[in-house]
Amino acid sequence: MVTITFRWADGSERTVEAKPGESVMEVAKRHDIDVIVAECGGSCACATCHVMFEPKTFAKVGAPSEIEAAMLDFAEERSETSRLSCQIQVEQELDGLVVQLPTRQQ
Secondary structure, eight states, rough: OEEEEEEEESSSSEEEOOOOBBBBBHHHHHHHHTTTOOOTTTSSSSSEEEEEOOHHHHHHHOOOOOHHHHHTTTTTTOTTTTEGGGGOBBOOTTEEEEEOOOSSOO
């Protein structure tokens, strides 16, 4: 199992277990992380699963694809380290990942 910590805008955190192969969005939904709305269900057709990372962590998850970057244009609080959680696959190398949640999703 892989551990992922979700950090809310107020600084509170929740660490959960994830299975390699699932998306960070699926992990969030399974653990009732309510800021992750995921209206499109993970098809990269909205920006309601937007998350952010510290710069060092962003290097681990990698930059968004061109399509994902276009969808991120619709995300509130977009930063240079923003990603859509539906596009990040959990891998063992991401054990200990810290995911910064936005204040809200549109």
